Amino acid sequence: MELSTEKSLEIFNSMWHPLCHKSEVSSPGQWVCLPHSPDDIIVYNDRGTLICFDNVCPHRGASFVETYTGKGTLVCPYHSFCYLDGGLRTGRHKPIEAGSKTKVDLNKYHLDNIGDMIFFSPNPSIAIEEQFTSEVRSQLTEIASKISKTYDENISTFECMAVLGVENALEAVHVNSVHPDSLARLNLSTGTFDRLGLCSSWTSEIQDKRTGRAFNAIGKMIGLNVKKTYKNLLLFPFSMISSSGGISYSLQNFFPVTDDTTTFISRLYPDNLCFSNGSPVDHFLSSTAEINRQVFSEDAGICSKISKSPKKKLGKFLVQGEERIAWYREAFTHETTLRGIN
Known part of the structure; x- marks a missing residue:
């Protein structure tokens, strides 16, 4: 590719x-x-x-x-x-x-x-129903029914092509190296990868016991059935939405600008139940927003180290845990070929 x-x-x-x-x-x-x-x-x-x-x-x-x-x-x-x-x-x-x-x-x-x-x-050269399968639309509809307003907005620049920023977010192999004091603390399991048309999802168990106890406490406080899972849903081509436990949802856009510039935008949308409670929930959301910003900053830092070649040909060498990248590249190649983009 x-x-x-x-x-x-x-x-x-x-x-x-x-x-x-x-x-x-x-x-x-x-x-x-x-x-x-x-x-x-x-x-x-x-x-x-x-x-x-x-x-x-x-x-x-x-x-x-x-x-x-x-x-x-x-x-x-x-x-x-x-x-x-x-x-x-x-x-x-x-x-x-x-x-x-x-x-x-x-x-x-x-x-x-x-x-x-x-x-x-x-x-648009494609109907929204063609771009996103019924399963993706169903998941998005359910998520959107639980949220309504942002708690935090984060805008920054990734010094890489947009597709490389997306690919970085599609695999967890780098988590321990790049996010030792943030995302790695969740101790995520290997997880499961599902192909959803052009899109894909990854669901992983959060194995960190301290995080699990915090999720249980917040869930009881707001009356939410919190799942100890991390889920990431790719919204092909340049966006995704992720959530830890379903307490809040992070919507992320990687918009292409130049060969070495991507506009990155993230919004944190808490479950609506979070807004009916007081300071303990606010403290949790504030901590979530801070960790998210740290993770995205670390992602931007590592992506800035990727080659800036104006026409970088990605090799086929991928490892276990990067299956979503292979699927993303296949989908991207399919769409560019379909549109006659050379």
């Missing part, structure tokens, strides 16, 4: 990617913005209609928003023009061209959903 950013970008532009939970943009004026390069990705509730676009004002190119989430009318900070009811409002400033409309549209992306999870695609 030969890597190139061009291939990754064509796959990115033609397929569906998880964006946020619908409750985050359920009220008019709410937005969620994912930082990306060259342009951010934003979903906005325009008086009850959800729209997705590149966060660029069509007048002179300034960004509308700079925060992950917020609420209010989209007002460009450059000239105070606003986007409302499907068009850019320029107020008393009339267009130079005679007959030109003042309601200018945005560079919009496509939206769809699986349960309460919102997905976007710049220019």
